[in-house]
Amino acid sequence: MTTIDRPDTARPTFERALGRLLIGLTYVAVALLAIGVALMTAQGISPLSGGPRFDASRLPADLAAAAPAGFLWLGLLAIIAAPISRVAAAAIGYARTSDRAMVWVAIAILVVIAASIASAVIAS
Amino acid sequence: MLVGLVMLAGGATAGVFGSLLGLGGGILIVPLLTLVFGLDLREAVGVSLVSVIMTSSAAAGVYLERHVADLRLGMRLELFTAFGALLGGSIAFLLDERLLAILFAALLGYVAFTMARGARSASNAPREPAATDDETAAEASAHDGGPDPMPGVPAYEVRNLRLGQLGATGAGIASALLGVGGGIIKVPLMHLAMGVPLRVATATSNLMVGITAAASSVIYLLRGEIDPYVAGPTAIGVFLGATIGSRLAHRVDLRVLRWLFVVVLLYTAVQMLLKAVA
Numbered sequence: 001m002t003t004i005d006r007p008d009t010a011r012p013t014f015e016r017a018l019g020r021l022l023i024g025l026t027y028v029a030v031a032l033l034a035i036g037v038a039l040m041t042a043q044g045i046s047p048l049s050g051g052p053r054f055d056a057s058r059l060p061a062d063l064a065a066a067a068p069a070g071f072l073w074l075g076l077l078a079i080i081a082a083p084i085s086r087v088a089a090a091a092i093g094y095a096r097t098s099d100r101a102m103v104w105v106a107i108a109i110l111v112v113i114a115a116s117i118a119s120a121v122i123a124s
Numbered sequence: 125m126l127v128g129l130v131m132l133a134g135g136a137t138a139g140v141f142g143s144l145l146g147l148g149g150g151i152l153i154v155p156l157l158t159l160v161f162g163l164d165l166r167e168a169v170g171v172s173l174v175s176v177i178m179t180s181s182a183a184a185g186v187y188l189e190r191h192v193a194d195l196r197l198g199m200r201l202e203l204f205t206a207f208g209a210l211l212g213g214s215i216a217f218l219l220d221e222r223l224l225a226i227l228f229a230a231l232l233g234y235v236a237f238t239m240a241r242g243a244r245s246a247s248n249a250p251r252e253p254a255a256t257d258d259e260t261a262a263e264a265s266a267h268d269g270g271p272d273p274m275p276g277v278p279a280y281e282v283r284n285l286r287l288g289q290l291g292a293t294g295a296g297i298a299s300a301l302l303g304v305g306g307g308i309i310k311v312p313l314m315h316l317a318m319g320v321p322l323r324v325a326t327a328t329s330n331l332m333v334g335i336t337a338a339a340s341s342v343i344y345l346l347r348g349e350i351d352p353y354v355a356g357p358t359a360i361g362v363f364l365g366a367t368i369g370s371r372l373a374h375r376v377d378l379r380v381l382r383w384l385f386v387v388v389l390l391y392t393a394v395q396m397l398l399k400a401v402a
Contacts, residue, residue, distance in 0.1 A: 015195055019188030022334075026182040030363055037356045040128065047128050048161060051353035054345055072352035079174050079359070080341055082181040083334030090199065105199050109335060112206040116339045119214055120346035 014093030018086050025082035032075030039068035084113055127161075131354065132361040134160065139179065139365020144376055145385055149362045150176045150304035151235060154228060155392045158399065163354065165221045165228070170344030171355045172303030173337040175362040180305060180333035182363070193327040194320065197282055201292040201314075201328075205306065205336040208296020213340035216301050217347065225400035228302050232393035235308060240386045283319045291317070292332070300340030305333040 040047070045068060052058075052069050062070025091106035138152035150172040157168035187193040216224065282288075291313040295306035307329045314325035344350050 015188045019185040022181045022185035033356045033360050047131050047353045051351045053348045069352050072356045079178050080338050083338045109203050113339055116210045116342050120343040124347045
């Protein structure tokens with residue numbers, strides 16, 4: 001039987017900070033998406049009209065021009081970034097508490113995410 | 125504009141149902157987008173994944189603040205769900221959409237069966253073992269000023285970690301292929317096989333959903349399978365629906381709702397099968 005210790009006696013205080021980070025990023029994402037949807041509605045764009053493909057280089061220009069796609073893409077990126085940021089922040093938190101094993105686990109998760117991005121970039 | 129409102133309302137309905145019944149919204153969003161709005165299955169899966177991340181992140185934040193989720197266990201398993209999601213996200217683009225539709229129909233059938241079994245034995249308890257990505261429990265207690273959950277969580281020792289890692293990989297693959305959170309696999313795995321209390325298993329599964337779906341959604345996003353015009357209204361709808369559902373949870377007769385949902389799931393499964401063979 002493989003076991004790991006239950007950490008309830010020394011729950012790191014940074015867990016609260018991680019929780020706030022997740023909630024905060026979620027609300028930022030909701031706000032950005034809401035702006036994007038409002039702009040879509042104002043400009044009479046149908047959701048089924050086929051949105052533009054993601055292009056990071058166009059994002060600043062779209063945001064400056066108040067194009068719906070800019071806010072929608074930024075909101076979607078914020079959604080995806082929320083759990084990834086949580087893992088990165090956990091790595092820092094565990095490093096501060098000298099929990100090397102968990103730091104490596106966090107780094108390994110981020111490596112897998114990076115591999116996902118790399119595989120998609122190569123495939124596309 | 126009407127289509128946008130219908131999409132938002134559809135997402136909200138998925139969020140309400142998902143939250144009341146302890147499911148992630150994905151199991152409803154994918155059929156909604158494919159059968160009602162005629163989207164390709166892969167595109168629906170991409171939109172579903174970001175919607176699932178949004179609802180799970182808000183709830184996971186509450187769970188973490190209240191120390192209900194086991195962060196260490198969650199992260200150890202996340203490594204494997206993320207790896208599974210990387211595999212699943214890549215495989216999804218190699219499979220015929222009809223095969224994906226058949227797999228999704230099978231998933232719907234399985235969830236309907238699980239829910240019917242739970243409904244038969246349930247006595248209107250608000251949360252049942254069939255619950256999967258139960259983001260609403262944390263949200264409900266947060267909104268309603270419920271008690272701090274930790275006192276109610278018994279001491280436990282995690283066992284069968286290797287089995288958990290294997291199951292987590294499978295959950296990641298299923299999540300990436302079908303656009304669901306994968307809690308239907310993770311919660312029973314952690315609770316029954318690994319000895320984790322149900323409440324902690326549910327919270328930890330919810331925490332893991334975010335990184336699992338993030339690993340695969342980046343693949344869908346970068347390969348052009350996420351349409352921002354569809355994802356925006358749908359994700360907002362699901363988020364609003366999940367929030368409303370968490371407030372309604374204690375006022376609704378879940379037995380009736382479960383049976384209604386079983387019928388909806390079975391009907392949807394048949395429609396997905398028909399779509400696959402058409």
